[in-house]
């Protein structure tokens with residue numbers, strides 16, 4: 039009897055503990071998602087009032103953020119955001135860093151807004167689990183961050199119609215789940231990295247200097263090393279020539295001076311040579327000098 043009661047009490051205690059822990063972690067997680075959306079709303083200029091009218095943080099029933107415009111939750115009654123879709127809402131501002139607090143999102147669509155500035159270089163720490171990222175038709179500038187290669191779950195990456203510059207980071211080849219990738223209508227140049235999926239010329243069109251599959255082969259990259267080699271060879275040639283001239287001049291002047299010496303200083307040189315001939319002479323001169331030094 040006592041044993042049974044004890045085990046029952048134990049079971050109840052354990053379940054209470056589990057519930058407490060779960061509750062804590064759940065409320066913690068959802069509070070972060072609420073803060074995430076609040077931060078996004080605060081950081082963007084919402085001139086048409088889409089967020090202002092729909093994203094109301096006053097009614098805090100469980101799952102209230104799941105009814106916000108553009109928000110999908112994992113479960114309709116749980117404040118845990120699955121997707122953020124804010125396309126074509128006239129939103130203005132820089133990339134909303136607060137999205138990092140929505141730790142469970144798998145999709146982010148900010149396309150067709152008025153966002154500008156760089157795509158954050160730590161983007162992979164902001165949206166690590168995202169499978170679909172659409173930043174197209176904004177005015178993002180700067181380079182495509184190589185850190186996007188760390189978003190290894192990406193299936194879809196759309197960056198077209200922005201003001202992105204530089205080249206496409208070769209590390210993006212590591213995105214081995216990619217199904218769709220587009221960077222058309224930017225200011226990109228340089229070779230297109232290899233993607234393990236068939237992409238079309240349209241995905242890369244209207245950039246000033248992109249080349250390689252599926253666009254035309256790169257002329258500049260095959261030229262680059264050659265011109266480099268030619269320039270190097272030219273520099274080397276000039277250097278060798280200069281060294282040669284220097285050596286030639288050195289020997290020429292040495293010869294001239296030796297000849298002069300032979301002509302002018304022959305008597306003295308002869309004397310010196312003669313004094314070297316006899317060991318005695320040297321010893322004598324040495325002892326002489328040492329004596330004179332000592333005295």
Ligand SMILES: *[C@@H]1O[C@H](CO)[C@@H](O)[C@H](O)[C@H]1NC(C)=O
Pocket residue numbers: 087090091
């Ligand atoms: C936001 O909406 C409220 C009413 O819902 C309105 O009074 C307020 O002016 C709006 N703010 C902006 C910036 O549109």
Ligand SMILES: *[C@@H]1O[C@H](CO)[C@@H](O)[C@H](O)[C@H]1NC(C)=O
Pocket residue numbers: 097098099102105
């Ligand atoms: C909060 O929102 C829920 C669901 O939309 C609604 O049923 C409820 O009446 C609202 N509560 C208040 C106080 O507005």
Ligand SMILES: *[C@@H]1O[C@H](CO)[C@@H](O)[C@H](O)[C@H]1NC(C)=O
Pocket residue numbers: 159160161162163185188
């Ligand atoms: C991306 O991953 C590499 C290798 O794990 C790491 O060294 C680098 O810091 C990461 N970059 C970012 C921005 O997270």
Ligand SMILES: *[C@@H]1O[C@H](CO)[C@@H](O)[C@H](O)[C@H]1NC(C)=O
Pocket residue numbers: 135138158160163164
């Ligand atoms: C990303 O970098 C910015 C500064 O550039 C920083 O404020 C932010 O906290 C970083 N985000 C994460 C998730 O590390």
Ligand SMILES: *[C@@H]1O[C@H](CO)[C@@H](O)[C@H](O)[C@H]1NC(C)=O
Pocket residue numbers: 154155177179201
């Ligand atoms: C886009 O950004 C670039 C550079 O950041 C700027 O020169 C250009 O005026 C912007 N375009 C629009 C339409 O805002």
Ligand SMILES: *[C@@H]1O[C@H](CO)[C@@H](O)[C@H](O)[C@H]1NC(C)=O
Pocket residue numbers: 214234
């Ligand atoms: C390329 O994709 C195919 C199928 O989509 C996959 O089987 C293969 O492992 C991938 N190769 C690399 C190098 O990722």
